[in-house]
Amino acid sequence: MATDQTTSRPITRRRRGGALWPHAVAGLCLAALLYPVLWMVLTSLKPTSEIIAGTSLLPESWTLDNFVQGWDGAGVESFGTFFLNSTIIATAAVVGNVVSCTLAAYAFSRLSFPGRAALFAVVIGILFLPKEVLLIPQYTIFHTLGWTDSFLPLIVPQFLALDAFFVFLSVQFLRGLPRELDEAAVLDGCGPWRRLWHVTLPLIRPAIATTAIFTFIWTWNDYMPQLIYLNSPENYTLSVGLRMFLDATSGSDLGPMSAMSLVSLLPLFVLFVLFQRRLVKGITMTGLK
Amino acid sequence: MGRRPGHDFTRSRSGYVFLTPWFVGVAGLVLVPLAFSLYLSFTDYNLLGSPEWVGLDNYRQLFGDDDRYLHSMRLTLGYVVVAVPLQLAAALAAALLLSPSRRGQGVYRALFYLPSLLGASVAVSITWRALFDYGGGVNSFLATFGIEERSWVNNPSTVLWVIVALEIWRFGAPMVIFIAGLQQIPAEVYEAAALDGAGPVTTFTRITIPMLSPIIFFNLVLGVISAFQTFTPAQLVGDGRGGPADSTLFYAVNLYQQAFEYQRMGYASAIAWVMLAVLAVVAGLLFWTSRRWVHYGD
Amino acid sequence: MRTRLCTALLVAALTAAACGSAGDGEDSGANTSDAVTLRMTWWGNPARAEATQEAVELFEERNPDIDVEVSPASFSGYYDKLNTQFASDAAPDVFQDDQVTTYADQGLLLDLGEYDDVLDTSQIDDGFLAQAMVDDRLYELPAGSSPMALVVRPSAFDAAGFELPTAETTWEEFADLAVEIQATIDDGGWALADSSSLPNHFQVFLRQRDRDWFSEDGSSLGFEAPDLVDWWTYWADLREAGAVPPADVTVASAGGDVTESPVAKNQVAMSIYGTSITLPNDEWAYGPLPNEAGNPGVYLMRSNSWAVNAETEHPDEAVALVDFLVNDPDAGEILGLTRGVPPNQSIAASVKDGLDAKEQQIVEYVEYLSQDGNSRPAPAPDPAGTRNIRSEMFDRYSQEVLFGQRDAADAAEAFVAEAQQLIDSGH
Numbered sequence A: 001m002a003t004d005q006t007t008s009r010p011i012t013r014r015r016r017g018g019a020l021w022p023h024a025v026a027g028l029c030l031a032a033l034l035y036p037v038l039w040m041v042l043t044s045l046k047p048t049s050e051i052i053a054g055t056s057l058l059p060e061s062w063t064l065d066n067f068v069q070g071w072d073g074a075g076v077e078s079f080g081t082f083f084l085n086s087t088i089i090a091t092a093a094v095v096g097n098v099v100s101c102t103l104a105a106y107a108f109s110r111l112s113f114p115g116r117a118a119l120f121a122v123v124i125g126i127l128f129l130p131k132e133v134l135l136i137p138q139y140t141i142f143h144t145l146g147w148t149d150s151f152l153p154l155i156v157p158q159f160l161a162l163d164a165f166f167v168f169l170s171v172q173f174l175r176g177l178p179r180e181l182d183e184a185a186v187l188d189g190c191g192p193w194r195r196l197w198h199v200t201l202p203l204i205r206p207a208i209a210t211t212a213i214f215t216f217i218w219t220w221n222d223y224m225p226q227l228i229y230l231n232s233p234e235n236y237t238l239s240v241g242l243r244m245f246l247d248a249t250s251g252s253d254l255g256p257m258s259a260m261s262l263v264s265l266l267p268l269f270v271l272f273v274l275f276q277r278r279l280v281k282g283i284t285m286t287g288l289k
Numbered sequence B: 001m002g003r004r005p006g007h008d009f010t011r012s013r014s015g016y017v018f019l020t021p022w023f024v025g026v027a028g029l030v031l032v033p034l035a036f037s038l039y040l041s042f043t044d045y046n047l048l049g050s051p052e053w054v055g056l057d058n059y060r061q062l063f064g065d066d067d068r069y070l071h072s073m074r075l076t077l078g079y080v081v082v083a084v085p086l087q088l089a090a091a092l093a094a095a096l097l098l099s100p101s102r103r104g105q106g107v108y109r110a111l112f113y114l115p116s117l118l119g120a121s122v123a124v125s126i127t128w129r130a131l132f133d134y135g136g137g138v139n140s141f142l143a144t145f146g147i148e149e150r151s152w153v154n155n156p157s158t159v160l161w162v163i164v165a166l167e168i169w170r171f172g173a174p175m176v177i178f179i180a181g182l183q184q185i186p187a188e189v190y191e192a193a194a195l196d197g198a199g200p201v202t203t204f205t206r207i208t209i210p211m212l213s214p215i216i217f218f219n220l221v222l223g224v225i226s227a228f229q230t231f232t233p234a235q236l237v238g239d240g241r242g243g244p245a246d247s248t249l250f251y252a253v254n255l256y257q258q259a260f261e262y263q264r265m266g267y268a269s270a271i272a273w274v275m276l277a278v279l280a281v282v283a284g285l286l287f288w289t290s291r292r293w294v295h296y297g298d
Numbered sequence C: 001m002r003t004r005l006c007t008a009l010l011v012a013a014l015t016a017a018a019c020g021s022a023g024d025g026e027d028s029g030a031n032t033s034d035a036v037t038l039r040m041t042w043w044g045n046p047a048r049a050e051a052t053q054e055a056v057e058l059f060e061e062r063n064p065d066i067d068v069e070v071s072p073a074s075f076s077g078y079y080d081k082l083n084t085q086f087a088s089d090a091a092p093d094v095f096q097d098d099q100v101t102t103y104a105d106q107g108l109l110l111d112l113g114e115y116d117d118v119l120d121t122s123q124i125d126d127g128f129l130a131q132a133m134v135d136d137r138l139y140e141l142p143a144g145s146s147p148m149a150l151v152v153r154p155s156a157f158d159a160a161g162f163e164l165p166t167a168e169t170t171w172e173e174f175a176d177l178a179v180e181i182q183a184t185i186d187d188g189g190w191a192l193a194d195s196s197s198l199p200n201h202f203q204v205f206l207r208q209r210d211r212d213w214f215s216e217d218g219s220s221l222g223f224e225a226p227d228l229v230d231w232w233t234y235w236a237d238l239r240e241a242g243a244v245p246p247a248d249v250t251v252a253s254a255g256g257d258v259t260e261s262p263v264a265k266n267q268v269a270m271s272i273y274g275t276s277i278t279l280p281n282d283e284w285a286y287g288p289l290p291n292e293a294g295n296p297g298v299y300l301m302r303s304n305s306w307a308v309n310a311e312t313e314h315p316d317e318a319v320a321l322v323d324f325l326v327n328d329p330d331a332g333e334i335l336g337l338t339r340g341v342p343p344n345q346s347i348a349a350s351v352k353d354g355l356d357a358k359e360q361q362i363v364e365y366v367e368y369l370s371q372d373g374n375s376r377p378a379p380a381p382d383p384a385g386t387r388n389i390r391s392e393m394f395d396r397y398s399q400e401v402l403f404g405q406r407d408a409a410d411a412a413e414a415f416v417a418e419a420q421q422l423i424d425s426g427h
Helices: A002-008 A009-017 A021-044 A048-053 A065-071 A080-110 A118-127 A131-146 A152-160 A164-175 A180-187 A190-223 A224-229 A240-247 A250-289 B014-018 B022-039 B058-065 B067-098 B104-117 B123-131 B137-143 B159-169 B172-184 B186-194 B200-228 B230-235 B251-261 B265-293 C002-021 C024-031 C048-064 C078-087 C099-106 C126-130 C154-160 C173-182 C199-208 C225-240 C247-253 C313-326 C329-335 C345-352 C355-371 C387-401 C408-425
Strands: C036-043 C064-073 C094-097 C140-142 C147-150 C190-192 C267-272 C285-287 C305-308
Touching: A021 A250, A021 B067, A021 B104, A021 B123, A021 B137, A048 A250, A048 B251, A065 A080, A065 A250, A065 B123, A080 A118, A080 A152, A080 A190, A080 A240, A080 A250, A080 B014, A080 B022, A080 C048, A118 A164, A118 A224, A118 B022, A118 B200, A118 C225, A131 B022, A131 B265, A131 C078, A152 A190, A152 A224, A152 B137, A152 B265, A164 A190, A164 C313, A180 A190, A180 C002, A180 C024, A190 A250, A190 C285, A224 C190, A240 A250, A240 B123, A250 B172, B014 B022, B014 C099, B022 C355, B022 C408, B058 B265, B067 B104, B067 B159, B067 B172, B067 B200, B067 C190, B067 C345, B104 B137, B104 B172, B123 B159, B137 C387, B159 B230, B186 B251, B186 C036, B186 C345, B200 B265, B200 C267, B200 C329, B230 B251, B230 C147, B251 C078, B251 C305, B251 C387, C036 C078, C048 C329, C048 C408, C064 C313, C154 C173, C154 C267, C173 C225, C199 C225, C199 C387, C225 C387, C225 C408, C305 C313, C313 C329, C329 C345, C387 C408
Parallel strands: C036 C064, C036 C094, C190 C267
Antiparallel strands: C094 C305, C140 C305, C147 C267, C147 C285
């Protein structure tokens, strides 16, 4: 049925534009899709007694107690600390990835040097490499450097262009852009640094924006490395803090858990509202040239 | 590597300078650890002593003497085979619904994409578990149809489907890619088909699918690779230890267990290296079959 | 080149930011030349975390030269992290532990016996100390007791006129009682919690048969497949009769998360339960398990112990901290029953007055067990490297039986075989 719509799009767009059924279908799907989020929101606003009784989806008496109770966490550190830590790590990761991945992508797509193809193959290889293979040896290295229980193991790799996905994304993006400007700049005697600064950077902004946004989101959502490297509660991020909170409480604390889940997702909602076009474009960019 | 101009203006060694951070990272945090973990896979190493060379014993045990390992491999492959196509089908259906330009499509696309953005978080995984447990939103919804309450996550025959549902729920990212692909199919092609009297089904199977095949292939490869490494939802929606009754013993969960619960680092390294090999083989197979069904037409 | 410099500066700036957020207290401590910093970790619920932190603060107050960095953790993943830290020489100085043999065998634990000038064990029962000894050396100090008890909600009995079970009640009578009580209970509640997958409960059952988890020399399991079949079948029958919760309710507390157990969630009228985490409401009465009279299986099990890292740079201070936590009256008062009844007898006695009615019951139950014939001496600590047998492996096989994926006889045979394999590989 949806096919029919696609097929006839070019010819009958206007006439069908006002049809109701696509809205009905989309609306229905949306209701199903957003139900889990809605449930989380409503649960976070219910008093514990109502959650246990489990009578209706809507709270009979609305309350913010869950947020107050949840924010204090397991009595060790408040979620404010976790929130701040997640923000520091995600922001640093954004800076690191933007700088290092742009440099690497520039070299791979705009400069030519012996071994370039082989080295780019390494980038692709890293892209597909399961992280589990590197877990233990990396931990040992970071410890030798005295970096465990700090943010460094989570931040420094981002400054070394190891997020191959973003190198790949930027290379793909640059490949799609004409090289003529670069070539003209060479004729004008510009060195590689000036070409990067004056020619490539202005062009590559969309890729940088995509890298920045996705790095933030992915780092925000990241779980395993944070769990392994952060030992003290004052260094915990939201991912680790939420998990601790879940372990430490009984099923009747569904309210605070939902409340803090919601709080932890808040920045993602904000990013989504601000940058939804860029996000959608960014996804497209990686998929298509 | 891109097209090169007849005379190579840009050829110089300055590329290495730009790649300095990358070289440091690749050498220190990828190649050396990779070599170390390959070495470990031929040893017996419990983290606390020093590695002891055992030759191929670990690999022999994996395939000859470890039912749980083989179970985790089967479970993960089964999950990939079920979850990835279902997610792609949902993504494609949504893309077909949302690709024509209409009022409000932008909003729909964005909202359909939202779960994909949130879905990888710890918050969604733990909420997902609560949602499908006693007192969760799924039970209260089903109760309106008179279906009896039960725990979908604490039951080995249903928990895997709960994780599949989470994977499908995150169909937004491939959907967006499909939409972009659909919009690149020229309208003339459809018009020509319509003139030939092709019905909607014929148009879909003869035009839409073949023209979309490179994108389907792209989504498929990405989906298979990431689904094979599923860890966070497996750990947080399941009981965290591969249970109940090993029903969420995904490949990566088993690897984590062998490494950090049994402290069998050598054995776990072997598991990781087999994972690498399996992914390489699966990717190779996909590329090989792609010659038959993926059309890079111009 | 400029960009590279920028990168370096950024890294430096971020390093500063990361360190800055790690806590200002650290800096002030580092400035004092002779200050000692100890790191410490444990697992447990929020109540335990808060009490322990408060006690540690008191310790710091009394020892201004010692700074203690604490890392409260949850049980899941606790040993994963600790092992990784040991592997990279990053383990804390003082930590909570319940697998003394495994760590002692690997030389990771400080021999506390050599610090008897700092550590006082005179007030601690030998039965406790025995559970922390390997090859006659004291490697840990028990932090509290957690013997198994039968907890019951008397109101569920009073209403229908049932008598509370006693130590004389046989397992069969106990099962019949559960079925009878079940008939008086509404939907969503059960007479008894399912213990089939809980290793400490199974251990009592085994010890009543003069068996145990492990043989005395630690070279094999201390029981045979038929013992396990009996245990699983006992609970399967109760499940079939509807007197214990269905499998999908029971597994929520699998893996020993007591806060998720049916008794903590008020879903049952009776349950076998350890006593180291107090239940969330006051309705419960603590008593002996079935069939305990004459040949008891219960012992004064330590809930967990304090251990000191053999590689600590400050052994005297670390041992002093352990001594403070276990022997100091003020610390005892702060800690209360957060790790079970204190092992130090004089503290257990003095703490009792400050407890609420529910906690007093626990102390009284432990006192009852201490009397002759009501419990038996503790077994030796489990053999090295066997922790997974009692936790992960037992849980896994029990679940396969719970969900009917494997019949009890088949699962028991397989369990015994796999466990033996693991014991052998540990030697």
